[in-house]
Amino acid sequence: MPMKRIFNQGLAHLAARWPALSDKLVASFNPVESTTIPWCPVNKSLAQSKIALVTTAGIHHKDQQPFDMADAKGDPTFRIIDAQTIAGDYKITHDYYDHGDADRDLNIVFPITRLKEMHTAGCIGAISDMHFSFMGHIDGRHVETLVNRTAHQVVRILKELQVDVVLLTPA
DSSP states (O other): OOHHHHHHHHHHHHHHHOHHHHHHHHHHOOOOOOSOOOOOOOOSOGGGOEEEEEEOBOEEOTTSOOOOOSSTTBOOOEEEEETTTGGGSOEEOOSSSOOHHHHHOGGGTSOHHHHHHHHHTTSSSEEOSEEEEEBSOBOTHHHHHIIIIIHHHHHHHHHHTTOOEEEEEOO
16 A cells, blocks of 8 residues: 555544544645535425435445545546445545544445435435445546536536435544
8 A cells, every 4th residue: 555545644633533633634735625515405396306326425335436536636537326236335545524423324425224224214305326425525627527527527416316405424
């Protein structure tokens, strides 16, 4: 494993354990801001809605290509997640947060079991068979790719799936 990956994983581990370090890291981050984020109000009840998960936790099925950790600017691609098999077949490829707990319990970053419970209870109408995962550390040249290409691809698929509500789970 390259030294940069080891450093990033170590820093994420330390930041998770020392809030003061985490606060300093967050304060040093300069996020990309947008005033053009589209908003689409929900026009039906959750009990009638089809829900999909979108996460920035870097999860993927074990047989899928891992997210690119060698590029310091991140990986603007996505992985399609199968709701039926992900609980027993996942890996997390993300060096910028400590995912030790999520490695043991997927629902911390991808609450598919909770959605299934809500569906059984009648709180939500349906759960999409397809969900989406990104590697949440995107910077520099990849921001444009994410915003202008990748996000549009995912939105197109979500519309084809007739998803009404997307639950974003950041990591």
